[in-house]
Amino acid sequence: MPEERRRVSWRDRYPDEVTCVRCLQLRDQVDLDRLLWCTRCRALARNRASWMGWLGGALFGGGVALYIWGxxxxxxxxxxxxxxxxxxxxxxxxxxxxxxxxxxxRIRNVHAAEAMPPDTAQEGPTP
Ligand SMILES: [Zn+2]
Known part of the structure; x- marks a missing residue:
């Protein structure tokens, strides 16, 4: 029936199980967003961004402090x-x-950034 036609969405292009581009784990489609990042990888990225953010904030605050005192x-x-x-x-x-x-x-969207290949995990990340 025509009424039952679902709204076409980007999810329709993918099967139920999709590989996350960050950790390369097979995830349920509902866990992934438009960039194919799973919930865990988004949380990890947020966490990392938060640490970098505090670093940036400290640098900015340091600059402001120098300006005020100097x-x-x-x-x-x-x-x-x-x-x-x-x-x-x-x-x-x-x-x-x-x-x-x-x-x-998000823009750079580095693939497999959270993935740990078993044979190279000891060597650390390569550029
Ligand atoms: Zn992931």
């Missing part, structure tokens, strides 16, 4: 307010950096 040179009276500014800079910087890192991971 250029603005606050008096002791207002130093608390500037510390709050630096903390805010680290926090916002980490969020921005995390989204950037995750976005870059």
């Amino acid at each position: 250029v603005i040179q606050p008096t002791d009276l207002v130093v608390g307010g500037w510390i709050a500014t630096v903390v805010a800079a680290v926090w916002i910087g980490s969020k921005v950096a995390r989204e950037l890192v995750y976005g870059v991971m």
Whole structure:
């Protein structure tokens, strides 16, 4: 019956079990997103992006701190307010950096990034 025609979606192109491009494990199709990343790999990528984000945030906050102490040179009276500014800079910087890192991971879409081939697992990642 025509009413029962399903909405055509990208999922229709794939069978029920699909290989995740990141870890190369066979996953249920509902676990995969449009880039064929499974839930676990997305979580791993998010986690990694989060660490890189804090690094980026710390660098950004450090830059802001250097600017405040070197250029603005606050008096002791207002130093608390500037510390709050630096903390805010680290926090916002980490969020921005995390989204950037995750976005870059998604765009580059490195295949098999989470996969561990049994024979090369000892050698570590190769460029
Ligand atoms: Zn995966």
